Amino acid sequence: MLDTKILVVDDDANICDLLKLYFENEGYEVKTANDGMEGISYFKLYEPDLVLLDIMLPKKDGWQVCREIREMSSKPVIMITAKGEVFDKVLGLELGADDFVVKPFDLKELSARVKAVLRRYSAQGNQNDDEVIKFENIEISLQKYELKLKGKSVDIPPKELELLYFLAANSNRVFTRDQLLDKVWGFDYLGDSRTVDVHVKRLREKLEGVSDKWVLKTVWGVGYKFELLS
Numbered sequence: 001m002l003d004t005k006i007l008v009v010d011d012d013a014n015i016c017d018l019l020k021l022y023f024e025n026e027g028y029e030v031k032t033a034n035d036g037m038e039g040i041s042y043f044k045l046y047e048p049d050l051v052l053l054d055i056m057l058p059k060k061d062g063w064q065v066c067r068e069i070r071e072m073s074s075k076p077v078i079m080i081t082a083k084g085e086v087f088d089k090v091l092g093l094e095l096g097a098d099d100f101v102v103k104p105f106d107l108k109e110l111s112a113r114v115k116a117v118l119r120r121y122s123a124q125g126n127q128n129d130d131e132v133i134k135f136e137n138i139e140i141s142l143q144k145y146e147l148k149l150k151g152k153s154v155d156i157p158p159k160e161l162e163l164l165y166f167l168a169a170n171s172n173r174v175f176t177r178d179q180l181l182d183k184v185w186g187f188d189y190l191g192d193s194r195t196v197d198v199h200v201k202r203l204r205e206k207l208e209g210v211s212d213k214w215v216l217k218t219v220w221g222v223g224y225k226f227e228l229l230s
Contacts, residue, residue, distance in 0.1 A: 004118065005029045007048035009039035009065065010080065011057050019052060022107050023114075036060025040068055048075065050118055052110075053097075055081040063095060070096040074145055074158045076117040080105070096157030120185070133168045135228070136213040140165045149210050156206065159184065163199050167216065167226035176223040200224055 006028050008019045016032040023030050031046050033039040036057040043051065051069065055062035066077055077096070082103040098117045101110055133140045139148040142165045147156045156164075163184050167175070175183070177196040185195065204216055217227045 003029065004050075005031070005046060005048040006050050006052060006114070007039070007042055007046055008032045008052045009034075009036070009042075009057065009062070010052070010054040011035060012054075015054075018107075019110075022111070026111060034058075036062070036065045039065050043069055044072070050076045050078065050114060050121075052078050052080055052114075055079060066095045066097055070157060074121075076121050078110075078113060078117060096159065098159065133165060135168065135171075135211065137211040138168075138207075138214075140168055147206075149206070154206060157202075160199050160203055160206075163196070164203055164216075164226075167224065171214070171226045171228050174219045174222050174225045180223065196224070 004027075006023055008016050008030060010016050010019075010032070011034050013034065016034065020030045020032055031042055031048065033042045037059040039051075039053070039057070040060065042048075053062050053065055057065065060068075062079060062081070066079065069075070069077060074096075076098040078099045078101060079097045080101050080103060098121075099113050101113060131141075137150045139146075140161065141147075142162065145158055145161055147154045147161055147164070163180065166180070166184055180196050200216065200218075207216060212229065214226060214228050217225050219225060
């Protein structure tokens with residue numbers, strides 16, 4: 001945790017003060033911002049290792065802030081909101097959020113999520129895997145976080161790319177949702193299996209019609225696989 005920097009973006013000054021005090025006591029450096037525009041500015045200047053991002057923000061909402069962060073960086077983002085609807089979680093995941101916490105939250109649980117996300121990000125960063133997985137009309141680079149379809153780069157959130165890379169690297173093997181949560185999100189991920197379904201749905205939309213030599217397939221009652229077709 002030494003020198004690990006957290007940016008808290010929330011329009012509630014009391015929550016900002018609470019999170020700043022709590023995480024500083026845990027050994028983190030903490031900066032706070034109270035609106036979306038300030039959050040983006042602080043992200044560029046402060047270069048945090050993780051962002052705790054509220055959704056209901058003035059000037060720019062959390063969705064837009066998350067979208068702009070993902071255009072610049074793959075640093076972890078944990079969305080925080082008073083809403084608990086599935087729509088919010090789905091949208092946050094599609095924009096590339098790494099986790100999702102609903103207010104009111106327990107500080108110890110939030111701290112556990114922060115540590116889990118930082119561990120996963122650090123593990124990914126320490127990988128020296130510069131291989132590019134290639135099949136017909138598709139190239140996936142985990143090192144560059146780049147997806148190419150028919151030779152053209154395609155915008156893709158980090159977790160979608162990691163899921164696709166893992167399945168393609170283990171082509172023709174079936175994985176359950178829980179196994180994918182373990183392998184891609186980490187064994188201590190505190191979300192649920194619908195996360196996998198959301199990401200697979202979005203991947204299929206991107207991959208539709210790209211090739212008839214492979215397919216992202218549902219194995220009913222079991223899970224998913226990247227199947228190579230003869």
